[in-house]
Amino acid sequence: MKIFVVKNKQFIGTLSEEIGKIRFVYNDEIPAGSYFQGLKEKENISSNLFPIFENMLPEFEQLNFIKAQNNISTQIEVLLYLTDIHGSYEFYTQNDIEKLELQKQNIFNFIDTKEEILDNNYTFPNILDYSLSIDDSILYPNGLANSKVIGLSGYQYKFSIIKDDINKTISYDETKNSNYFMKPYSKFYTSYMPNEKDRSYIPYLLINEHLFMSLARDFGFSVPYNGIIKHDSDYHYIIKRFDRYGELKIDHHEILTLMNKNSDQKYKVSMREVLETAKMYISKEQLVELFRFIVFSVVIGHGDLHAKNLSLIYSSNKLDERAMQLSPFYDISTTKIYKDTKKNDVGLKIENRTSKVKKTDLLQLALCIDIDQNLVDNLIELTSKQFIDTFQTYIEKLPDSIKALPYHTSKYGGQKPFEAVLKEYYKNRVEDLYNNLLEKFNSHSIWE
Ligand SMILES: Nc1ncnc2c1ncn2[C@@H]1O[C@H](COP(=O)(O)OP(=O)(O)OP(=O)(O)O)[C@@H](O)[C@H]1O
Ligand SMILES: [Mg+2]
Incomplete structure (x- = not known):
């Protein structure tokens, strides 16, 4: 299972999970100065979902409800089903990201x-x-x-x-x-x-x-x-x-x-x-x-x-x-x-x-x-x-x-x-x- 992470309408990197090991790898074009909070290496590995993503999930029964409804067994997959995500983050499957038209956003203060x-x-x-x-x-x-x-x-x-x-x-x-x-x-x-x-x-x-x-x-x-x-x-x-x-x-x-x-x-x-x-x-x-x-x-x-x-x-x-x-x-x-x-x-x-x-x-x-x-x-x-x-x-x-x-x-x-x-x-x-x-x-x- 691989999930494509988008922020500010730019493809940033991929999340994957294999036998309980979660990995986040940045896309080569992303400079280190733009790396995420708590994910400071080009490749980051953990047994738990990284806090920046985990803190976007609903808690307790609501989370279990989404998991049960969609037959989810991995920790990362639930990100694909979030409806109201904080800020500019978006999560896609390989299929969906290919269809997506990403473009740089206007900047505001x-x-x-x-x-x-x-x-x-x-x-x-x-x-x-x-x-x-x-x-x-x-x-x-x-x-x-x-x-x-x-x-x-x-x-x-x-x-x-x-x-x-x-x-x-x-x-x-x-x-x-x-x-x-x-x-x-x-x-x-x-x-x-x-x-x-x-x-x-x-x-x-x-x-x-x-x-x-x-x-x-x-x-x-x-x-x-x-x-x-x-x-x-x-x-x-x-x-x-x-x-x-x-x-x-x-x-x-x-x-x-x-x-x-x-x-x-x-x-x-x-x-x-x-x-x-x-x-x-x-x-x-x-x-x-x-x-x-x-x-x-x-x-x-x-x-x-x-x-x-x-x-x-x-x-x-x-x-x-x-x-x-x-x-x-x-x-x-x-x-x-x-x-x-x-x-x-x-x-x-x-x-x-x-x-x-x-x-x-x-x-x-x-x-x-x-x-x-x-x-x-x-x-x-x-x-x-x-x-x-x-x-x-x-x-x-x-x-x-x-x-x-x-x-x-x-x-x-x-x-x-x-x-x-x-x-x-x-x-x-x-x-x-x-x-x-x-x-x-x-x-x-x-x-x-
Ligand atoms: N007006 C807002 N605009 C953007 N993001 C918001 C706004 N209000 C809340 N949030 C984000 O959504 C999260 C959940 O919102 P809120 O704290 O209101 O929900 P809650 O379900 O009552 O939380 P709790 O777990 O504290 O009971 C917040 O922690 C915050 O990050
Ligand atoms: Mg709250």
Whole structure:
């Protein structure tokens, strides 16, 4: 089995697999300066799929599902079946590559086009009044719909969509070249089945994601345009791709790939390792922005912040581009509003802690990137206070139809409106912030 790898519409090299040995060999015309992240030799050999490719695969049951459906037995072959690949990578069989017309792409610079790419000037809440013309078989595919595929920690099911603003429709994108993708909600996790012990109840996850992506935007972080659309009892999520500029594509790497690690390690590395890796590629100013995002994540209780939920993006789509910067932020939500995921403040250890992260932990973490301790102190205070001062307005802005959505709390029929869940979350968060991050204002410490 041989797979032909294309990037930025250029044939780069071949992947092959024989008796468990995976080999990637560059095409003779590719200069060493254009070699991939983690594949630095002309010929590279490993017993596991190289992280740059492995991190493009869906995880767990979704991966097994694709393998079973297509009778796949090798590690590399599954790359041929990926529908929504990051950036500009493409994978072909020998037959298909021969038919392909490859041509060099126009070059663009990410910074110059960033505002246009992000297009994030929407008003919160951005509830799309579009008709959804996507089949249930795509929204909730057989074999996935009732399985545990879609979860906070798993790799959520998603696909490319066409957002037609003239006819106000959202439809499935067969070409996979559109600038938007959708995460549909999971029927499995939105159904309340208290007697099924291994089923978590995670309703309104995508309202949650839209709310916290919007909060991040308003805190000054770069995030792409995103919105939600109602469908039956819950909402699907739509997001603009930051790795596309019209027809052109640009690449980014998740931090885990930059660490040369595979996806099973995404919760296992520490936040310090994340910062130390980023430090090798980005400016001091950008590192401070990344650190500020980590503080923001602790403040909101983003328990799913792991090493694949942060990325660096190349400065341009040139094949030999090496310069990188922070990519826009994505996949932001709070895990604190769900019973099974409420413990963690963040997904990776900050000085040995993922819950009850303290100001001193963040100060300690900041030492590894040489940020001034007063600046860190200020960042923590400003971020916490902005959350305390503004979060309630986000709840108020939600329409009654969302505020009133039922959130089940007991098998005896107990439920409360989603608005009450968010208000309770806010109250608990404020209490935690005073206890852990704003120590000097803590009523206990006044008496100590
Ligand atoms: N708007 C975007 N444009 C381009 N690439 C994106 C965008 N959002 C996410 N990605 C890429 O796709 C990957 C998966 O997206 P995302 O993190 O939103 O999915 P997920 O299934 O919720 O992940 P998780 O495994 O964390 O649950 C990201 O790690 C990132 O590399
Ligand atoms: Mg993610």
